[in-house]
Amino acid sequence: RIHDVGAFVDAVDRLFGELVQEGVCADAFLRAVGQREGDPFETVRDHGLALAYRSYVESLAAAERRDGRDTYEDCARAVVAGSEFLAQRLGGRREIRIFGLHDLRGGWRRLLAALVDSPALDRVVVYAAEELLLQEGLGGTVQHLAHRPVFGAALFDGGERSETSVDLIAAPDPDREAEEVARRVRMLAELGTPLHRIGVVSRKARPHVELVVTALARVGVPATARLRMGFTEIPVVRSVLALFKAAAVGWNRRTIVDLSAQPYYANDLDVGVLNHIGYRAGITGIDAWLAALVQLERESQRFESGENDDEERRRRDVPLAVHVSRTVAAFRRFAAIVRPLDETRALLQWVRWLERFLADDPLAITAAIYAVPVGQFELARADLVAWRALGEVVTEWREALEIWGTESSPMDASRFHARLQSVLSGDTALWTKSRRGVQVLEALAAVYRSFDHVFIVGMEAGRFPSPAPRIAVLDDTDRMALRALGIPLEGVGVWDARERGLFRILLAGAVHSVTLSHVNMDELGDLQAPSSFVDAVEECCKLNWQEIPPHRVLTPEVPTFVTAQGGNQAVHAAQVERVRETGAFTAYSGQIEDSVLLDRLADRYGDHYVWSPSQLEQYANCPWGWFSARVLRLEKVADPDQEMDPATRGSILHDALKRFFDRAGEIKGGPVFLNREDAGWIEKEARVALEEAIAAARHEWWVGHESLIPAKREELKRILLGYLEWEVELHHRMTSSNRGNAPKMVRTAVAEHEMSFSRAVLDRGGVQVRYRGFIDRVEVGNDERVDSRHLVAAVDYKTTEFSTPGEGNPKAWEDGVVLQVPLYAHALRTLVPGADVARVEYRALSKRDDKAVHRLQLYEVNWKGPLLVQQPEAKQRFEQALDCVPEYVRRIRSGYFPAEVPPSCSCPSWCHGTDICRVVRETKVRSQ
Numbered sequence: 001r002i003h004d005v006g007a008f009v010d011a012v013d014r015l016f017g018e019l020v021q022e023g024v025c026a027d028a029f030l031r032a033v034g035q036r037e038g039d040p041f042e043t044v045r046d047h048g049l050a051l052a053y054r055s056y057v058e059s060l061a062a063a064e065r066r067d068g069r070d071t072y073e074d075c076a077r078a079v080v081a082g083s084e085f086l087a088q089r090l091g092g093r094r095e096i097r098i099f100g101l102h103d104l105r106g107g108w109r110r111l112l113a114a115l116v117d118s119p120a121l122d123r124v125v126v127y128a129a130e131e132l133l134l135q136e137g138l139g140g141t142v143q144h145l146a147h148r149p150v151f152g153a154a155l156f157d158g159g160e161r162s163e164t165s166v167d168l169i170a171a172p173d174p175d176r177e178a179e180e181v182a183r184r185v186r187m188l189a190e191l192g193t194p195l196h197r198i199g200v201v202s203r204k205a206r207p208h209v210e211l212v213v214t215a216l217a218r219v220g221v222p223a224t225a226r227l228r229m230g231f232t233e234i235p236v237v238r239s240v241l242a243l244f245k246a247a248a249v250g251w252n253r254r255t256i257v258d259l260s261a262q263p264y265y266a267n268d269l270d271v272g273v274l275n276h277i278g279y280r281a282g283i284t285g286i287d288a289w290l291a292a293l294v295q296l297e298r299e300s301q302r303f304e305s306g307e308n309d310d311e312e313r314r315r316r317d318v319p320l321a322v323h324v325s326r327t328v329a330a331f332r333r334f335a336a337i338v339r340p341l342d343e344t345r346a347l348l349q350w351v352r353w354l355e356r357f358l359a360d361d362p363l364a365i366t367a368a369i370y371a372v373p374v375g376q377f378e379l380a381r382a383d384l385v386a387w388r389a390l391g392e393v394v395t396e397w398r399e400a401l402e403i404w405g406t407e408s409s410p411m412d413a414s415r416f417h418a419r420l421q422s423v424l425s426g427d428t429a430l431w432t433k434s435r436r437g438v439q440v441l442e443a444l445a446a447v448y449r450s451f452d453h454v455f456i457v458g459m460e461a462g463r464f465p466s467p468a469p470r471i472a473v474l475d476d477t478d479r480m481a482l483r484a485l486g487i488p489l490e491g492v493g494v495w496d497a498r499e500r501g502l503f504r505i506l507l508a509g510a511v512h513s514v515t516l517s518h519v520n521m522d523e524l525g526d527l528q529a530p531s532s533f534v535d536a537v538e539e540c541c542k543l544n545w546q547e548i549p550p551h552r553v554l555t556p557e558v559p560t561f562v563t564a565q566g567g568n569q570a571v572h573a574a575q576v577e578r579v580r581e582t583g584a585f586t587a588y589s590g591q592i593e594d595s596v597l598l599d600r601l602a603d604r605y606g607d608h609y610v611w612s613p614s615q616l617e618q619y620a621n622c623p624w625g626w627f628s629a630r631v632l633r634l635e636k637v638a639d640p641d642q643e644m645d646p647a648t649r650g651s652i653l654h655d656a657l658k659r660f661f662d663r664a665g666e667i668k669g670g671p672v673f674l675n676r677e678d679a680g681w682i683e684k685e686a687r688v689a690l691e692e693a694i695a696a697a698r699h700e701w702w703v704g705h706e707s708l709i710p711a712k713r714e715e716l717k718r719i720l721l722g723y724l725e726w727e728v729e730l731h732h733r734m735t736s737s738n739r740g741n742a743p744k745m746v747r748t749a750v751a752e753h754e755m756s757f758s759r760a761v762l763d764r765g766g767v768q769v770r771y772r773g774f775i776d777r778v779e780v781g782n783d784e785r786v787d788s789r790h791l792v793a794a795v796d797y798k799t800t801e802f803s804t805p806g807e808g809n810p811k812a813w814e815d816g817v818v819l820q821v822p823l824y825a826h827a828l829r830t831l832v833p834g835a836d837v838a839r840v841e842y843r844a845l846s847k848r849d850d851k852a853v854h855r856l857q858l859y860e861v862n863w864k865g866p867l868l869v870q871q872p873e874a875k876q877r878f879e880q881a882l883d884c885v886p887e888y889v890r891r892i893r894s895g896y897f898p899a900e901v902p903p904s905c906s907c908p909s910w911c912h913g914t915d916i917c918r919v920v921r922e923t924k925v926r927s928q
Contacts (some may be wrong), residue, residue: 010422011472016053020067021106022488023076026054032485042478049473063403072107076114087120094122100448101128102505103498109488129448129505155504155540165542168534169517172550174211174458177517179555180548181455182215184515185438186557188453189221195437199451201506203443203464205429208457212440213432219558222437226429226445232421234386234428235379236369239264240358244420247341247413251286253278253639259334266364268330273319279637281702286335286342293331297324337362344410347419351398354420358391382430389428397423447505454510456503459518461529465499468492503533521550585898590624592895601631602893610759611771611889613823617805619888620817624899626892628913636912644704644712650799651701652693653845654776656720657797658753659689661777671749673782674728675735682728686720719799723845730852744860746786746838746868748779748793760827767886775824781838785861786868791838794824801844804853806904808844813877815902816884818854826882837878 019029030053033046060066066074079086090096096115101108115124171177185198202208205228216223231237239262246255257278260269277283277292300321340353369387372380411419439451443464458464474482479489507514516537518530537543554560561567576588587593592601619626628634644652663685664672674682694713697703704712733742755775762769777795781788798804805820806812821840829835841855858874861867899917901907907914 008473012049012052014469014471015049015473016056017067017069018489019053019487020057020070021073023070023073023107023110024487026050026057029053029487032482032487035485036481038481045473046478059404070107072111076107076110079111079114079118083118083120086118090120094120095125096121096123097125097127099127101126102444102447102502105490127448129501129508155500155507155536161539162541165544166537167513167515167544167546168459168530168537169515170520170530170545170547171517172519172521172548174207174519175215176548176552176555177457177519178208178211178215179218179558181212181457181515181517182219182221183555183557185216185453185455186219186221193452195222196439197452198455199439199441199446199449199453199509200455200457201441201443201446202456202458203466204458205427205442209440209442212457215558216438216440218562222434223432223440224435224437225432225440226442227432228427228429229382231386231389231424231426231428234382236264236365236383237386237390237424239365240390241417241421241424243338243341244413244417247338248417249414250284251289252282252284256289264363264365264368266367267334268326269334270319270323270327270330273324273327275637276319278639282639282642282705286339290328290331290335293324293328297321297328300324341413344412346408346410347406347416348398348401350411350416351394351401355391355394355398358394378430378433382428385428385430390424393423443502443506446509447502448509450509450511452511453513453515454506455515455517456506457517459516459531459534461531464503464531464533465496468495500533507537520547525550590627590896590898590900592897598895601895605889605892607768607770609770611769612773613771613820614773616771616823616885616888617817617819619892620815620819620884620902621805621905622899622901622907622911622913623891623897624917625911625913627897628916634912634916636910642705643708645702646799648697648701648703649712649716650797650803652690652697652703652716653720653799654754654797655693655696656686656690656716657723657777659692660686660720660724661750661753663689665750671751671780671782673731673747673749674724675731676728679728682724683721686724687717690717690720719846723843723851726851738863743863745857746781746788746791746793746859746861747783748788748791748838749782750777751780752778755831757827757831760823760830762823762826762882762885764883765886765890767889769885769889771823771827773824773827775828777843778828779839783861785863785866788838788868790834790836791859792825792828792832792835793839793841794821794828794837795840796821796824796842798842798844798853799846801847801853802908804842804844806902807906808853809904810854811904812854812902813856813881815904816881816888817902817905818881819885821854821856822878822881823885825878840878 030050033050036042036046038046104112112124112126115121169177169180171180181200185200188198189195200212200223202212205226209225210227213223213225213227232241242255242258242262246252246259249255253274257271257274259265260267260271260274273293273296274289277289277296281292283289283292296319300318303318304321345353366387369380369383439446439449441449456464468476471479474489476492480491483489483491516534518528518534520528520530522528534543548555561570579586580589585591592598615626615630618629661672664674664678667681667685690713694703694709694716703709730742731747733740734745734747735743737743753776755778756773757775758772760771762771775794776797779793779795781791783791801808804812805817806815812818821842825837825840829837836859838859839855839857842853843851844853845851847853856874856878858871858878860869860871862869899913
């Protein structure tokens with residue numbers, strides 16, 4: 001029985017390819033492995049490979065087919081079997097000459113031997129740079145032809161050092177390497193060298209061939225090359241693979257949005273609508289997406305009908321109902337096409353489904369290919385070739401599975417996606433538009449070609465010489481042991497010798513000059529060694545080194561732009577930066593100057609506009625941040641994490657506190673002033689309120705992965721109970737001691753949570769500001785020491801101190817950043833006739849020590865009197881905060897949006913405008 005062959009199928013297939021190319025029969029391979037001495041593992045492995053090879057050969061014979069990689073071996077059999085037919089095909093000729101043969105792999109040994117032994121031929125001549133026939137035992141005669149002196153004549157053989165010189169370029173990265181080569185090629189062309197007499201050679205196509213062609217185009221030199229592209233890298237193929245990838249990962253936001261933005265699909269899916277849903281919750285599955293879209297459709301219709309006009313409470317702007325409805329209809333059509341990808345089926349059934357999909361083309365991919373974008377004809381060529389090849393590959397795959405059979409066990413989209421990628425792992429090659437010009441070639445295509453000037457790029461260790469391919473099932477020792485037993489497998493030594501011969505032939509093709517180039521730094525900036533061939537060249541001839549320093553960003557004589565428009569844009573950008581450096585306040589540092597735009601700002605944010613306190617506080621913190629978020633509608637979004645995001649955590653805590661104090665009001669029979677006597681029921685009611693808040697949040701937001709919710713529940717419980725314990729202790733200090741500041745505070749009790757107001761007005765300095773919002777917590781006077789019935793307090797909850805203005809810095813009051821709670825307090829004076837403000841503050845729920853932030857006490861109690869005493873300094877600070885509001889509104893209407901933050905504030909790392917703002921002065925950036 002053959003064990004574990006499937007785990008090494010690619011390596012086994014390569015081994016079988018070598019064997020059939022060399023005409024090794026199954027019995028010969030089986031005898032060889034039987035004769036080999038080795039440990040038990042090697043014996044079992046080799047015997048299993050031999051049995052698998054025999055089974056493979058017998059299956060081919062039974063189907064009257066051959067491998068396909070044995071073309072030369074098949075030709076050899078035909079020559080041996082029919083010399084008359086060969087003579088007829090030669091038309092009376094008695095001689096064959098073969099030019100450019102570099103090695104005898106792939107069946108050339110058997111074919112040459114058959115040709116030599118054929119009575120139809122008198123002579124077989126092979127022109128080669130290496131004396132390979134002497135090594136292969138074909139019995140030929142080697143004749144050395146006269147030749148001119150060549151570069152590297154003594155390379156690798158220890159001959160006399162030549163007086164010729166070779167240039168060597170050491171560049172920091174492949175791009176600058178290609179640019180320097182292009183610059184030198186341009187110089188040669190200007191000196192009169194015909195372009196087709198210049199060759200640029202790379203051991204392999206990627207990455208250098210495309211880089212060199214691009215660099216030559218930038219300096220205005222035409223080039224011809226075969227550009228290789230990985231089959232799965234061609235856009236139209238990626239568009240098909242994207243379907244299976246999306247199904248494999250469960251149709252998450254990233255893949256759904258990628259599919260909706262595909263230019264190859266005919267669909268009306270709106271990326272903005274899908275992102276709106278995906279960023280709110282971690283949705284997976286076609287049905288879940290459809291349900292979320294239908295829910296959003298109803299939400300958008302309610303919003304536009306005026307049922308919910310609370311702009312600040314919406315986590316993000318609701319898309320227009322017409323866009324959502326169009327996306328719902330389009331998603332229904334899309335779901336009908338891709339829903340089969342959620343099923344499991346056998347491999348053959350998957351391939352048949354894919355073949356039908358490509359033939360029916362329900363997403364109109366073919367039409368998209370022919371709708372060529374402006375100037376993208378090369379892309380269309382690659383797409384068209386790949387689209388046709390994809391259909392052919394899938395058809396051949398299906399035919400092979402029907403003939404040879406396959407596993408019948410069902411597989412899901414993830415497994416089929418991996419299998420499909422493996423099948424499509426090859427390359428496709430397209431010629432450049434120009435078939436004339438500098439020849440940019442792979443090394444094997446450049447052998448035996450002569451050029452006046454040769455550039456060999458990519459001369460790094462590990463790239464040229466190319467490492468010998470490794471076959472996982474047999475190492476070099478195994479291969480040499482089998483070779484000694486008559487199996488013609490090559491070892492690493494033969495490969496290395498062939499690489500040296502290849503390099504020598506490339507050097508010999510140069511008539512006037514040779515230039516080598518390599519990259520001397522890796523991606524991390526560490527030194528990278530050149531190829532060992534560079535050292536070999538230096539031993540046989542003079543080497544002229546040129547090292548490009550890393551600080552040389554621009555290559556001389558290589559334009560940094562292609563069109564005049566690009567140059568003008570660069571000059572304009574440089575002038576803008578110079579103006580910014582002066583610190584002048586202009587259109588390039590946040591000032592709106594266009595009269596039409598200023599009119600629109602003044603009209604939009606006129607006296608009729610209804611502001612929110614948080615909106616005004618955001619402007620005070622950073623005018624540019626406000627402008628980019630509120631006017632440009634920019635936001636920094638990210639996929640929902642496996643954990644609960646901070647905004648959802650804050651919303652749950654807010655809701656839990658509201659539910660707790662509502663229930664506490666029922667227990668107390670009125671406004672709530674917690675004290676130690678309430679400890680018996682506080683924890684119980686807090687737990688119930690938190691559970692209800694989490695349950696409600698599940699219906700509206702993404703609360704994290706189900707497995708993480710218990711841990712998050714414990715965290716929220718700790719924060720909630722920690723806050724309530726702090727409030728109880730604060731009230732205890734206020735009522736049981738005459739020491740410290742706590743007894744001076746006016747005792748206020750919680751009367752209401754989430755108090756809404758819609759039309760508060762602040763009229764100061766000739767500017768009328770209308771605003772609305774929700775007050776997290778409203779307290780009323782409850783101090784039996786004085787008459788406090790007319791006093792109120794406004795409290796705003798924040799999860800952390802970092803969420804408060806200036807991150808809790810007391811100087812934020814002086815900088816005019818603390819606005820939210822003063823505006824709430826001002827609204828309370830309107831909502832509650834005759835009320836006066838005793839205190840405003842923020843409360844940071846997770847702060848470890850004193851959870852009160854920016855507390856401002858406009859009244860205190862002198863307990864000796866006892867008297868209610870107004871605090872003039874606090875009153876002045878409160879009024880100054882309100883005075884800032886009309887000034888900020890005036891600035892917004894005048895287009896004043898500098899990228900500056902007050903001294904008490906900083907630029908948070910999560911700010912949406914970080915990547916696009918220009919901060920004139922240096923500010924600290926906080927990482928949270």
